[in-house]
Amino acid sequence: IPWQDVLEAMTGSRDMSTLPLQEFFKPLITYLTAENTKNDEFIGWDINWKPPETPPQVQESLKSAAFDLEARANVSKFDWTNFDPDVMRQLQKIYYIGSSALEGDDLIEYENILADMEQIYSTAKVCESESICIPLDPDLTRLMATSRDYDELKWAWEGWRRETGPEMKDMYENFVTLANKAAKVNDQPDMGAYWRSWYEVDDLKADSMRLWEQLRPFYEQLHAYVRGRLSEHYGESLVDPKRPIPAHLLGNMWAQSWGNILDLVLPYPGKTSIDVTPALVDQGYDALRMFNISEEFFTSLGLIPSPQSFWDDTMFVKPTDGRDVVCHASAWDFYNAKDIRIKMCTSINMEDLITIHHEMGHTQYFLQYKDQPVVYRRGANPGFHEAVGDLLALSVSTPDHLHQIGLLDTVEDDAEADINFLMSMALDKIAFLPFGLLMDLWRWDVFEGLTTKDSYTEAWWKLRNDIQGVEAPVERSDEAGHFDPGAKYHIPGNTPYIRYFISHVLQFQMHRSLCETAGNTRSLHQCDIYRSKEAGKKLGDMLKLGSSKKWPEALEAITGSREMDASAIVDYFKPLMTWLEEKNEEKGYVVGWSDTGITMKPTTMVTVMLAVCTSWLMAV
Numbered sequence: 299i300p301w302q303d304v305l306e307a308m309t310g311s312r313d314m315s316t317l318p319l320q321e322f323f324k325p326l327i328t329y330l331t332a333e334n335t336k337n338d339e340f341i342g343w344d345i346n347w348k349p350p351e352t353p354p355q356v357q358e359s360l361k362s363a364a365f366d367l368e369a370r371a372n373v374s375k376f377d378w379t380n381f382d383p384d385v386m387r388q389l390q391k392i393y394y395i396g397s398s399a400l401e402g403d404d405l406i407e408y409e410n411i412l413a414d415m416e417q418i419y420s421t422a423k424v425c426e427s428e429s430i431c432i433p434l435d436p437d438l439t440r441l442m443a444t445s446r447d448y449d450e451l452k453w454a455w456e457g458w459r460r461e462t463g464p465e466m467k468d469m470y471e472n473f474v475t476l477a478n479k480a481a482k483v484n485d486q487p488d489m490g491a492y493w494r495s496w497y498e499v500d501d502l503k504a505d506s507m508r509l510w511e512q513l514r515p516f517y518e519q520l521h522a523y524v525r526g527r528l529s530e531h532y533g534e535s536l537v538d539p540k541r542p543i544p545a546h547l548l549g550n551m552w553a554q555s556w557g558n559i560l561d562l563v564l565p566y567p568g569k570t571s572i573d574v575t576p577a578l579v580d581q582g583y584d585a586l587r588m589f590n591i592s593e594e595f596f597t598s599l600g601l602i603p604s605p606q607s608f609w610d611d612t613m614f615v616k617p618t619d620g621r622d623v624v625c626h627a628s629a630w631d632f633y634n635a636k637d638i639r640i641k642m643c644t645s646i647n648m649e650d651l652i653t654i655h656h657e658m659g660h661t662q663y664f665l666q667y668k669d670q671p672v673v674y675r676r677g678a679n680p681g682f683h684e685a686v687g688d689l690l691a692l693s694v695s696t697p698d699h700l701h702q703i704g705l706l707d708t709v710e711d712d713a714e715a716d717i718n719f720l721m722s723m724a725l726d727k728i729a730f731l732p733f734g735l736l737m738d739l740w741r742w743d744v745f746e747g748l749t750t751k752d753s754y755t756e757a758w759w760k761l762r763n764d765i766q767g768v769e770a771p772v773e774r775s776d777e778a779g780h781f782d783p784g785a786k787y788h789i790p791g792n793t794p795y796i797r798y799f800i801s802h803v804l805q806f807q808m809h810r811s812l813c814e815t816a817g818n819t820r821s822l823h824q825c826d827i828y829r830s831k832e833a834g835k836k837l838g839d840m841l842k843l844g845s846s847k848k849w850p851e852a853l854e855a856i857t858g859s860r861e862m863d864a865s866a867i868v869d870y871f872k873p874l875m876t877w878l879e880e881k882n883e884e885k886g887y888v889v890g891w892s893d894t895g896i897t898m899k900p901t902t903m904v905t906v907m908l909a910v911c912t913s914w915l916m917a918v
């Protein structure tokens with residue numbers, strides 16, 4: 299019906315009228331009229347009006363005031379000081395959007411380079427003949443884990459690097475240029491600085507090096523023992539007992555975890571093995587059943603069960619329909635507060651059982667912080683996100699737990715079995731530390747422009763030698779077109795890596811605290827928080843925070859401390875470190891490495907120098 303009928307129905311009048319409005323504001327209008335008259339205010343406006351000339355001294359003060367405003371405007375794009383802290387935190391996370399800040403052709407080229415590098419990595423195969431070419435997952439991975447043939451391992455190691463790096467090398471240089479362009483739009487000098495900014499600390503590199511200095515002595519002891527045993531197995535001509543270890547003999551394509559050569563370095567071979575791979579195979583485990591081991595552990599702590607959509611939509615195994623998929627395991631949040639998935643080409647072995655826990659640590663975090671604003675649906679810092687799954691796997695990996703779930707038929711609780719177990723854990727957790735550190739030491743230098751394309755490989759192998767004490771089994775050089783960093787998923791995948799190093803420190807700190815919460819009375823390395831609802835509640839409450847609070851607050855919620863510190867991982871491995879020091883001494887295994895193969899302990903070096911000086915003085 300026409301609006302007039304509606305108006306009449308409400309007001310009795312069919313016409314719009316301004317009287318009610320005037321009546322409402324009458325007192326104010328009366329007041330304003332009186333005030334303007336009293337103050338002789340000019341009513342209305344005259345478009346030809348010009349302000350009177352500002353007296354000179356007033357001009358000066360206006361100019362300086364303007365300068366102050368200008369100065370403040372230049373200090374930071376936003377004057378954050380007068381926002382509510384939480385609003386300020388959310389605005390910063392909305393404002394700084396990383397590579398998405400690129401525009402037009404830059405963004406298209408950036409995304410295309412990433413897609414091209416991922417394509418190369420995920421479809422690369424090494425051919426052993428015209429017709430037989432094998433992919434990384436599962437074939438080359440299995441070969442690196444199980445072969446004990448020096449030359450076969452070298453063939454796979456070199457082949458994988460030939461099929462991945464060289465084709466990416468030029469792309470990567472262009473990628474770095476664009477990434478740094480994006481970083482500048484995010485008020486950072488380069489992409490490495492932008493990545494480090496997520497940790498909200500003054501100097502993440504210095505913090506990481508400090509943690510590494512605390513842990514390096516333990517790594518050197520493990521490295522010495524493993525090299526000694528490998529040298530005995532392969533012979534000194536292939537494994538020099540004083541040089542860095544050849545990188546292809548450590549059971550992993552990147553020598554980042556050495557668990558697969560446990561059989562070659564097991565301290566007490568007579569004891570029952572803690573490698574449950576045979577049990578998984580013998581008991582007919584499939585991928586789904588392995589995922590359920592992890593799911594059951596998480597829910598035993600009272601954590602959130604995976605939704606049905608997770609089970610429906612996750613890719614558990616490599617497709618058999620010939621599709622090329624990215625097999626490198628990954629976990630995904632669809633940011634709709636319900637859809638989460640994992641993509642994995644699961645193999646039936648212990649290593650993948652641990653990886654499953656790692657990935658389900660991510661999906662548990664997604665579930666826990668799903669009600670946060672989207673900008674807060676992140677780890678407290680990226681290291682936290684990487685620590686969750688590994689943290690729970692520390693309990694699952696204990697012989698007692700594996701026995702409890704039927705994957706170990708006997709458990710021996712004596713000192714030798716303990717050392718065997720600690721060795722298996724150290725081959726993953728301690729061996730990983732230098733690799734977890736050096737990946738971004740290399741990349742930060744590249745983003746900073748300290749390492750350029752013509753020295754990518756040289757810089758990479760310098761870090762691999764100096765920090766990790768491994769060396770290439772064959773000549774590697776930039777001149778030959780090699781680009782060995784491209785052989786590791788996270789470089790073409792452009793996933794930062796220091797997060798895994800940080801995680802290896804955090805997960806033991808959290809484990810120590812949750813074990814106390816769970817009432818553990820045994821040694822830290824024997825602790826299993828299975829079914830502890832108290833531990834689960836503490837963990838869940840921290841995960842719910844997402845990145846809404848600075849990470850020291852999240853860490854404090856679990857450990858009572860606001861500092862990352864390596865004391866927990868040192869406590870956990872203490873019995874093994876004592877054993878290694880004694881064993882290395884007893885066996886005469888040299889600790890440390892140098893390119894010349896001549897390694898001197900500091901005490902020896904001083905003695906030699908004194909001798910030289912004395913003889914020189916005598917001569918003079």
Ligand SMILES: C[C@H](N[C@H](C(=O)O)[C@@H]1CCCN1C(=O)[C@@H](N)CC(=O)O)C(=O)N1CCC[C@H]1C(=O)O
Pocket residue numbers: 554626627628629630631653656657660683684791793798
């Ligand atoms: C196997 C694992 N795959 C990664 C992970 O799970 O971190 C994948 C690929 C890169 C990021 N990613 C994700 O799933 C993210 N979407 C998770 C998130 O941040 O939400 C991995 O790469 N690992 C585990 C041990 C060390 C390292 C390695 O294998 O070298």
Ligand SMILES: [Zn+2]
Pocket residue numbers: 656660683684
């Ligand atoms: Zn992860």
